[in-house]
Structure formats: structure tokens, C-alpha cells
Amino acid sequence: MLFFQRTCKFSTETGSPVVMLNSLPMGKKMTIAEGVLICKICTCVYPSNCSCNQDLDMRFGFDLCSEEKDFLWKRKRHVANALKNVFHLVLSSCVQQVPVVAIITTGGGLKSMTGLYGGLLGLKKLNLLDCITYISGLSGTTWTMANLYRDAYWSQKDLDWHICEAQKQATKCKMGCFSVDRMKYYNKQLCQRKEEGYRTSFIDLWGLIIEYLLNDGKDPHKLSEQREALCEGQNPLPIYVSVCVRNNYSTHDFKEWVEFTPYEVGLLKYGAFIRTENFGSEFFMGRMLKKLPESRICYLQGMWSSIFSVNLLQIWGLSHNEDPILPTRPHELRTRTYTPPGPLSNALRGALTDRFSVAQHHNFLKGYQLHNNYLENEHFCRWKDTVLDTRPNKLMQNPDHLGMIDAGFFINTSSAPLLRPQREVDVIIYLIFWFLRVACKYYSEQKIPFPKASLSDEDKNLKECYVFQDSDSPRCPIVIFLPLVNDTFREYKAPGVKRCCSEMEGGQLDLTSRCSPYCMFSVRYSDENYRRLLNLSEYNVLNNSQIIMQALHIAMQRKRQNMC
Template sequence: MESSQTEQQQKAEVRISKALSVGENAAIASRKEVVKKGLDKLGIPCDVDKVPNIAVLASGGGSRAMIALYGTLVELKKYNLLDSVMYLGAVSGSTWCLSALYKDNDWAEKIEILEKQHCANIVHGQWEVKKATEAVLEATEDNCYSLTDFWSYFLVHKLLNQLDQTELSAHGESCENGRNPYPIYAAVDKESYLKHHEGTWFEFTPHEIGIPGLGAYIDTSHFGSVFENGQLVEKRKEKNICYLQGLWGSAVGSEEELLNNVTGALQNFLKRGRPEEPSLTDLEQEDQKFKSLLGGYQSVLDLKLSESLDGKGADEQFDHLESILEDSSQNSELVRQIRQTWSSADAETRKENYMRLCQAIDTYFGDFPDHTQQVFRTLLRKTFSCLLNWTWGTTHNFLYRCPGVEFPELTSKPIVSLIDAGLTINAGYPSVLFPERQVKLIISFDYSAGDPFLTIKNTVEYCKAYGIPFPRIDERDLQDIDNPSDCYIFRGENAPTVIHCPLFNNVNCPGKIAEYREQFSTFKMNYSEEEIDKLLTAAKTNVANVQQKILKEIERIVGSPSHEA
């Protein structure tokens, strides 16, 4: 009883340590037995205490990355390589595949079946608008509501045709049984991702969520709860997988692309009588007042969008706002004043003006008598406010005033904002290069758009900045941006070996790399069966072509003196 209470107390505290969590250590110990058998099957005998830690990394890339990762895992299984993998790291779109698999305790054994089921669901599944509505309305009750909530439940849910309400902490069993590699997901701090410091990279596992650069972690079930001085002060409901999929995977386009996606979904959500979806019966009696409120908010947002489009369309939106608020002399005057100074205003002034206009609209329309209308009004107000302030991934900061962490950039803030890690390195190198994980071989499957070596280049800079061992990279090996090969191997002393495999290359799609990149762009949100099959074939062919090279590197590492030492 006493040990159980101690364990519960530890879970309710911030853990300040560079050591791996108890749960991860247990999972790794179990997995080593499976990896040893996997190596035996490959003809590479190895004592269990000398089993090398091998990590597979899957880059971001929207739905392209998600689908390609299914094909990659199937083919790794086919060549008996998957059982040799200790860690699976995913960012951005790849997380959509990985997090869906870990609901099944035996997914690595059934990956071929699961690939077919999940890919069929992408095409033929039905998204559940009622569940999405309930989830996002519940989210608006939280003071940390952000665009991530709306994005998760209405965009990612619709894209995957699945609203996964299970929790990441429940995936622990899928790791502790040793049958599957240990998963690591990532997000980054919105305030620092461009400059990147020790507190930028956040990692998510079934056991803990934390910042490896600072050695600070909390129990996964407490993500989103309120911490202060290193202690849990208010337990909140654990974030579900659907929310996390949106948090991990929101970098599927430019700011303009995201604006269009979110606002389009919001308009469709509130539109009455859509032919392709059931009407929202709660809004069937909406009056002109509610429609005008929506129109006012939309015009303010369109002003922001017109700003990103070189000012086009601003006059039309100001005309609309004046017509909506024409019965209020005070508010009409405010619109005219802002309009007159619009072209000369700086970014900060415009931001203030967005909020002044929204406040004027909100005040003008007052309360709605119907409770349902009030609820949806709250959704409108909060979502449009988030759009204007570009608010993503807000959550309670578990490091707020945390003793033992000398990092005021984080410890001084009660709230932090987390976004897609694909905006930085776009591969989970910071997690698998963590010294305590002792990774000897990294197999990186790069599903990026554009430069297929950008993840390597960014990782080199990251490792230089923080003194992390990484193979020396010859820039001449990274020149074929538009015509890459299928496999690049980088070795170095006292550093893990890296095998880098671009998805579209001159071996699996010779002469058609540009065509494949265009057809499977990161912005592509919908896939046909034929397109999924074509993408899966490319990913599987890539593994088939490089599997012998991977096998030789495993043999070299198992037999290398540095490993035996």
C-alpha cells in the first residue's frame, strides 16, 4: 500500500531527470527479447544484453506521410526487419498512422491487415459530425481552447474518418508487452521553434510527456492538467488521441492554407442544410441575428486574410461591417476610423483593430435567448478570436514556477502553445539522439516535400548547437535535391549510423520524381483508392530496394568493437 501511494505521488509531480521513465525502461527490457529473436531470424545472433537499439524515423508530410508509413511498416515486416526495431519516432502526418496502430496490442504482427483496413477507411469511412460537434463544444468550455481543438475534431477527424477518443496513456500496454517498438511523438513550442532552444522540443510517449533538452517530464495522463511549483494542483481530463493527432499534425500548409481550411470547415459546420451531411437540427431555427453575427465575425477574419493577400478585398469587408452595424452610430464610427487608417497601420495596430471590431460586433448583437444559440455563439467567438490571434495548441505549462529547472523562458509562463514539429526538423532526431536511449542505428524514411535532405541539414545544425554526436555529413552527398538516390548512409565515430531514405527517388520512380511530388503534395487532403495504391507501392518498393543495405548495417553494428565495448 505504501509503495502504491509513493508511485501515485510521483506521478502527480514533475519528474526532473535525464533518466528514462520507469514505463519506458520496462518496455525496452521486454522488447529486447523480441529484438534478439528478430536478429536471430535475420542470421545475426546476438546476446540479449548486447542487443543494439535501432530506431526508425518517419518524417512529416500530411496524408502522404501517413499512407507511406503504412507501406513502409508492411515492407519492413515482410523482410523481418520490423522485429529488430526498438524505437519508432513520428512527427506531423506520420503520427496519424502510428497513433492509430497502437490501439492494437499486436499491431506489428497484423500490420498487413491493419494497413488495408485503415487505408480503406480513409476512402470509404464516414466522419461523425455529431461526435465532432460534441467534442469541439466541450473543448470551448476549457480556458485553453485553441484552433487545435477545431482542427482536430473537424479537419483531422474528417480526413482520417475516425474520431479516436482513446488516450495515449492507454497505449502503454502495446509497448510493455514487447511485441511492438516503443513509439515517440513530438511537438514544438510555438514561441521558440524558429530559433530552437533546449525547451523547444516536446516528446510524447505512452508513459510520459516532457522536454528531453531540460530533463523534465510528467505522467502522460496529466497532459493538460494544471501544475505549479512542480506539483499537480488541478487534474484535468486527459487529451484524447484525436486531439493529439491535430496537435502533432497541423503543418499541412502555409498560414493562408490553414486559414482557408479552418474557416471553410467552420462555415460548413454552421451552414444549414448541407446536401452531403445531415443538417444541424439545433440550428434549424437560427434567426437573422445569428446569421449577421456570423457574417460580422467572418468579415473581420476576411480582413486578416485580405492582408495576407496584399490587401485585396478590404474595402468590400469594411462595407459589409458598416452595413451590419449601421444602426449603431458608435460602432459605425469605429469601423470608419479603422478603415481610414487601415492601409497605414502596422501589424500590431491591425491586430488590436481586429479585436476591437470583434468586440463591437459581439456587444452589438447582445445575448441570444435560446441556449443552443448561446452555445454556438461561444464557439464562434472563441474560434474567430483564435483565428485572429493565430492561437494553436495552448495548454497549461507543467513547468510553471517549477523548482529545479533554470529556464525562465518556460518556467515564467502558466500557458504554453505547442505546434507541429514538422515546422522545425520534421523528423524525430532530438528524441532518438537523446543519450539515455543509446540508439546505435537510425533508419530515416523521409516523406518530406521539396528538399529530401532538409531533415538531415537541420539535424546537423541542431547537433552542432547542443554538442550532440552525429555523423559528419559531406555537403556533396546532399546535392541531388531534384534527383535523389534511394539510400544514403552516414557513419561517424561515437555517433549513431544514419540510413536516410527519400520517398521519391531515382530508383523507385526514375524520371518521375517531380510528377510524384506534384500528385502527392502535402496540401492534398483527399485520396482515391488508386492514389493510395500508387503511394503504397512507392513506399514498399523503396524498402525492398534498400533492405539489404539495412541488413548489412545491422550486421556491422552488432559486430562492431564499439558496440561490444
């Protein structure tokens, strides 16, 4: 666990530290006598009587929460039975020998939403969906996940109903989201949210628009309600990913991973977690000061998939595949003396890094400062990748609000939570992933175990499936990479079944051109385009079933060997 210390003020009269004690009435202060020992975590006057985490409304530590551990115990039994049926094997009853398989996705609006449905359908037909322990998503794939997890037993059923419902929403006319009645609804909902204590922004409006794009009416669903879909270990555990940013910093300079599960919301770097239903409430020094009603999931989807949090720097990077050099800031200089940047330099940096809108939520770490030996913590260093990490007084300045954006504006992957060593992921299935080179470079820089990929983003003739592994590193997961490419699908409508002349058009998909119907900003598909994309995603999984099966078999062998 990281060492945190609660912030305290110093008396102007005595110079002694003055802290707010939990046992005193609100507003009263107490001067701590010189020489009195204070707990570094909770500033308790008598450390021997300190209960630290026990009386807080948040959890500090890098271990998994008790609910997730309980889920894993139940899920591994489901996975063990599925593996026995698929491979016709007699596995040991020891759940420790069951490999942990995770699906990682990328963003891209309706394209990624539809592609994930197709990938899951393919795994379902191969009887492999019950072998999955985790599904992580960002941006458009969170739309798929949120819709599925309304049904507490979705993975145990036929997926056709969910897919048809998604098709109805993807193909409907979207002009109604700008009607007068709808505008009145937006205004009413935003006013209510503000009265509840939330700081509203354009991202909240975007969340309400997403609600309309994906539903026929108001969606009352909340993230914590998805626990019902996990109570028996009957479905994979969903993890939604965002990144925390700061004003006047690019995502290259400052970003911190945030994970959302039905159980907890947490900042990975600090090992700080709160209950999901308490996200957005006001905290100070680990205690909840004001409980706010839990947000409906549409507001979270607005944050997870916000196209309005982009800045000029990211637009440049997307179009040129590189970041422009920013004017130097004092914190970037290694020397002790520097010349402060001038007004023009500040204005240029601001123009490049300012975002149109960022989701703002109360900072649940408010009142805490990192202890000065935080750099010694192995878990912290795993996610230490911002320009402020060498200056702890700058890193944790306790802003009132955390600014969160779509993780797609960084490396467009939902992988970070699943690469936590505590989750012990053995196999990763990458669905509809493009930016492999950037992600691998990031993993290498962070010294995160991940196999080297022998291809880059510039490869023109991508295959439908790749497997990457590092046999010399037992902690390194096996990666099954399934890029969204239209290769043999042009000539085959199903594995081994060639298209006849009249069916050839169904295999023609324009996935990359500027005129593609599947561009990131498209909010409406035709029925034909929706089905083609769905079928392509499903086909690529089915057509490479042997490669996927072989990778899972290797994972099981490795698991047994490590247990010996």
C-alpha cells in the same frame, strides 16, 4: 538533474521571502526567518528532511522513466531473437549487446502517413520490424502510428488489414466533415472540452476534423492506452514529437522539444516529465492542482499535425529556403544599452511571427524558475538553442499555458527524442526524409553526435538509400537514409522484376510538382494513387535490403567491441 527553485514572493512589510508551504492550509503564508536554509529544488524549510521529487506529481531528471526501462529490458529480448533469425547468428544472451534501432520519420499529411505504412510493410517482409526498438513521428506519420497502436499486437500480425483500412479512409469523400450533423458534433465536443477545463482553440477543431478524416466514427482512443501494446515488449515504443513556441518569436528564435510517449510527456531541455494521462491538467510547483480528463488522441493529433500554426515567416522560409531578417528585439542585443524598437518595428515583427492558431495546454512547470547555474548542466546545453537561453529570468517566465505546434514547422524531423544519450540509439532508419541538410546543420550546432551527410537538399538525383556513419565517434549512430524518390521503381515493380509494357504506368509517380496528387494539403487520394505511393515506399526498402542488413551487421559488431 537540473536545479529548479519554486517561485516565491517577498513581503512588502518585512522584505523576507514568503512561500506557500505544502503542509499549511491553502492560502496561508509563512515568513521565513533570515538565515534559514531552503532547499533549492522544493523550498523545504529543513533541507535535511527534504524528499524533493518523491512527493511531487511530476518527475525531474534526464534519465528514462522506470516503465521505459522495463520495456527496453523486454524489447531487447524480442530484438535479439529477431536478429538471430535474420542473420543466422548465435548472439550472446547479454541484452547489452543488442543494438538499439530506431525509425525516424518526417511530416507531410497523407503522403507521410501512406509512406510510413509502405516502409513498415517493407521492413516486415524483410523480418526486420522485430529488430526495431523505437518509432518516432510527427505530423502525418502520427496518424499512422496512432492507428497501428490501437492494436496491441500490430507488429506481430500481417499489416494488410491496417493498410486496407487506411486506404479506405484516405480515398473516401471528405465533404461529410462539413455537414450540419458534423458541425453540431464539433460544437458539442468543443463545449464539453471547455467544461472539462481545457482552453479550446481552432487546433482542437482541426483535431476533430482529423478524427473524421481517419475514422468512420468517434475515436475514443487515448495515448496512455497504448501501454497495452508495450506490456510484453511486443512492439516498438512510439514517440510523438511537438515543439513548444512563444508569441512574437519565430521558431528560429524560440522552440523547445516536447516528446509524448504512452508513459510520459516531457520537455527535453528541462528534464521535466509528467504522466501522459495528466497532460493538460493544472500544475503548480510540481503538484497537480486540478486533474482534467485525459484528451482523446484526436486532439493530440490536431496539435502534432497542425497546418494552422504556420506564420508568414515560415511561409517565406519554405518558399525561399531562408529566413528573412527580423526587426531587432532588445533580448538579441549583446550590449547593455539599447534603443527600444518602435511601433512600426513591433508591428512588422508581430505580422511575421503571429500564428493563426496554437494548441494551448496548462504549463506543468508553472511555479518553477531555473536555478542560476543551469547553464552548467550538460543535458540542458544539448537543447540550448533559443535566443532566451542566456537570460534565465526570461527563459522560464512561468506562462499559464504552453503553446505547442507541429514540429514540421522547424526542421521537419522527429529525431530529437531519439538523440537523447540515455536512449543509446545505435542505428537510425530515416524514412521519407527530405530536409537532411537543415537537420545535420542543427545537430552540428548543438554538438549532438550525428554523422556528416555527403549530400544536400539541392541534390537532384537522389538514390533510394544512403548509409552515413562516423567510425571515429563511438556515440555516433549509423544512419540509414531512405528518401522518398522514384528511381528504379519506374522500371521495376519488385526487386529484380522488370515491368512489362502494360505495367510501366504503375511506376510513374509525380512526387514534387505543384500538380502532384501527393501535395501536402491533399486530403483525398484515388485508390490507384494510394497504392502506387504505398508500393513505392515498400519497394525502396526491399530493393535496398542488402545495404540495410550490412548497416545492422556493422552495428552489432560495434556493440560487441564496445562491450569488450
